[in-house]
Amino acid sequence: MREYYCYKFHTRPSIFNPILHGGRLFQQFFVDTYIKIESSRLDFIWHNQKKIRADLYQGLLDSIQAGEQNGDAVGKTRILASSFIGGPRDKLRRYLDAMALVRKYGKPDVFLTMTCNPNWEEITRELETGQTPQDRPDIVVRVFRAKLQEMKKQLFEKAILGKVQAYTYVVEFQKRGLPHAHFLLIMIGKYKYTCPEQYDRIISAELPNKHKYPNLYRMVIKHMMHGPCGALNRLCPCTKNRPSCKNNYPRTFNETTIQGKDSYPIYRRRDDGRTETVRNCKLDNRWVVPYNPYLLKMLNYHINVEIFSSIKAVKYLFKYIYKGHDRASVSVTDKADDVEIDEIKQYRDARWVTPPEALWRIYGFELSKMHPPVLQLQLHLPNMHMVSYHGMEKIQNVIDREGTERSMLTAYFEANSLHEKARGILYREFPEHYSWQSQGKFWQQRKRAAVFQVGRIVSAHPAEGERYYLRVLLNHVTGATSYEDLRTVDGQVMPTFREAAEKRGLIEADSTLDDCMTEAEFFRMPSSLRRLFATILVFCEPSDVRSLWNKHLEAMSEDYSRNCKCKHTVEQMVLKNIRDMLQSMGKDIESFPLPKIDQQHETTDDVPREIIEESSIEVDHEDISLNKNLNNEQREAYDKILATIECQRGGIFFVDGPGGTGKTFLYRALLATICGQGKIAVATATSGVAASIMPGGRTAHSRFKIPLKIDDGAICGFTKQSGTAKLLKAASLIIWDEASMTKRQTVEALDKSMRDIMDKQELPFGGKTVVFGGDFRQVLPVVRKGTRAQIVDASL
Structure with missing residues (x-):
């Protein structure tokens, strides 16, 4: 069928082909034709599942689902084999193959993206009168493939960027239709780029001299200027529904190229006064997308070139180029024991196919390639x-x-x-x-x-x-x-x-994990032991989970046992606490061989388990007398905070001081006093290390359910009826140490949520007494690839 349509779609001298003059109808016909071809293959696979499962699920293909060992283990699953080009297993296989190249030759050095230009002369001169490039996707894909072949010749035969040892590239089609290709290049040792001076030899992020290089200048203005976006154009896709550009444009001026730290280099963008009006906005070097002057001038299209040698997390980039096809919608279904996983249906549902992709696949052009083969x-x-x-x-x-x-x-x-x-x-x-x-x-x-x-x-x-x-x-x-x-x-x-x-010492024996738990029992509180147990489950893969659970359950439940004598109830409380910890790590407790959670024991006497946990925290005998040893400044802060709590008028305090000046000493004195009065004090910190040195301490993200990815206007992840909300409502004091390290949006999220659960919108933190602490002289919030101004903006 594919060869037949290739014949029908071809142009021939002196023969009128009505299909090629159908405009938008022609585009729809292309898509429908490819869907028929693809559907015939999918139907064959769907109707031959028994044969395919027998052939493929005997431990030969990569595991898509954790733990599947053979075809019988998958139940009702209908698989889409890795031999189906473009399917999820094919994408995963290619990704793993690419990572094998990284293991062999090292991480990539250059990331290059080339994009189709519908106004290429090779396209426009072949159009009939009244036609646009959108009307002839057959011409568009053929010309793009020719340009792609020329790009490969320049990179791999002429070695214009240096000799390439290994490479992989992928051709993609997004919803706007035009194809583009991503290249990842691993250079031979002596051709690797290791310093800013070498970066400047192949990459420019500036407007060229208009009089010295007029053609290159014109191409940079046409193809390599970002936006305008942000404050200049709120409708730009990269700014839509965002406070600023997601690609961080405009960039800052830099006199020299700076080596990136686990990021792309900060390229040279000099404030040389060169500007150009683009879409009625005056743009300068801050808006230039990095490019290679030689390739841009020769090929005349958008071609972004980035140095990748300083980035450690190479997996994200390979995942990006092998992310799969576009989909138009997402559905949510209930998790059930008898759910039928149909990979073929998942692939078909909401599949977004554009005319250029349809033609590319009908013509049988390569969608990806890597060298050497794996x-x-x-x-x-x-x-x-x-x-x-x-x-x-x-x-x-x-x-x-x-x-x-x-x-x-x-x-x-x-x-x-x-x-x-x-x-x-x-x-x-x-x-x-x-x-x-x-x-x-x-x-x-x-x-x-x-x-x-x-x-x-x-x-x-x-x-x-x-x-x-x-x-x-x-x-x-x-x-x-x-x-x-x-x-x-x-x-x-x-x-x-x-x-x-x-x-052979290649894996860690369970006895080591058992020794770790046993040692921790001597000096860790039960809440810390539960956290350690959850961490072991997620990251250490113990072979006998149930044995580890049975041996250390008593130590992990000491705090609950003081308030409840029913062993089954205590066990359920420990399980629920570990369940929440596992959820925060992205895991489900059901995937581990632990006792089942009984939903009837979600609370004890209608008291949320969060309150029971906090109430059961023991006050160390040494901490009770700490208030007698406070210095003058600590005493002043101690008295003011306690006075605010006693009169219940609420207040916000910030305890400032360099490391080692007694901030934690003050926190422990406050916690001992409040808990000694039978009240609840919530101790949190930005980092786990700081939280662990306070009685009952937890990270702020864990206690307040703060989202990991947070923007302006965000709120915490707990509901008004949840146990966390009831705990915060009952708390007399909230301590947040190392607040100087957290982003201001996290504090603002807690403020909004506290106002909501306390029903006091006009009072900061709903009228609660909150004590922040930290040292702005030390580490500020981490903003990946952020400038100094962005870090200051993120700071509390």
Whole structure:
């Protein structure tokens, strides 16, 4: 079908093609045609799920869902195989392949984005009278592909930016229709960019000399000026519904390029007086998008070039370029035990296809490519590899077929036993020295030394158990000739891969986690122990969670046990507290083998558990007498704060002082006095370290349910009827240490929420007594890639 439509959409001399003169109807026809082609493939996959599941879910493909081990474990899932280009599994596979290049060659050095220009001469000269580029997406995609090929020639053959060792690129189509491509380049060692002087040789973020380079100047004005946006144009997409540009334009003037710290470099933008009027707004160097003058002048389109060498978190960029297709809507469904996960339906629903994307796919042009290619190495337990066979074939014939028992992994073991040279090579590095012969299922030694492939062992989740630990061993052990040999450590054959990995010191044994909890019991409060237990669940992947729970439940529940004698109720209170902690870390307690939560024990005698927790915090005997040892300044603050609490008129205080001057000493004295009177005092801090040195201390984000991503006008995440709201309403004092480190929006969010729950909109913090503390001489709020002015604006 695809070849037929390629024939129908082609232009031929002296032959009128009515399809190409249909205007918007022609665009719709393109999209409908591609949808038919794609739907035919999806329908085939949908109706052949049993065959596909049998072929693909035997531990060969990367795990999309944590813990899936084979096809049977997925239940009613209808999968969209990774061989379907553009599907979620294909995107994930390509992302993991790209990260394998990073593991082999290091992080990328250059990030380049090229965008289609509908006014290219190659497009406009092919249009018929009365046609626009939007009417002929067939011309647009062909010209863009030609430009893409020229870009690849300039980068990889002529090496205009330096010799490239590895690269990946992706072609995307957003809702506005025009295609664009993202390139990530990893340079050969001596061509890597390491200092601002080298950055300036290939990247400019300034207007060029209008008289010396008139053509380049014209192209920069046409293609490389951002906006105008922000205060100059509130309707610009990057500013819409935002106080400022999401891309941080206009940038600040800089006399020299500055090396970024875990960010893009701050490029040179001199205040040289050069300006140009764009869309009735006068713009200068602060509005220029970084570009390469040579590429811009030669190719004549928007081409953003960024140095990437100083950025540590490269995964975010690879995730960005492999993020998948646009969707038009999002639906929310109830989580049910028998929910049917239909990846094919998810892919189809709200799929947004534009005419250029439809034509690009109909013509069969490449959507992405990487070099060198990456070979996915099979990972499976003994006799758990994939076997392909016809549905009508007898099982015995399949078993007896020559080569059925062989796989990439077993062939690797065989190569180690036959070739001494192979024994010093890790499984993931094998494709660099040996080529996989799928016909005979064996590894053949390469005759040329050049690296043709990079290996990547398919991923496994810790919840998969032995398959995960098999992967750990393969990543560290060379020369294994069998599964049993892989489990052998110091001449002893271990019964499981997990024990072998523990014996080699590749993973942490549960005994270490048990020792950690036992040691913490001697000096940590129960609330801290619960936090530690939740952290272990999330980040340490203990194999026997229930045993760890049973052993340390008593220590984690000491505070609850004083107020409640029912063991089941106490256990439920501990579970609910840990549940909330896990939720704050993005995890669900249901995913861990812990006792079930009984909803009937959400509260005790209608008292929210948050109040019970705070009321059960013990006052240290040493803290009770702290008020007798206060100095004059501490005493003055202590008396004023207590007087405000006693008369219940509310007040806001800020305790200022460098580190070591006694701020925490004052907090502990206040907390001991208030708690000793039977009242509630809430102790929080911006950082966990500061919170841990106050009795019952918690981070402000955890206690007040402050969103991690916060903007002006935000409020806290608790409702007026929640236990947190009732706790804050009952509290006589709220302490927030290290407030100088937090963004002002977090304090404003608490202020708005307190006014709401106290029903006192006219009083700051609803009339509560709030004590802030900190030192503005130390660390201010962290604003990623922020200027000095932005940091000051974020400060309290």
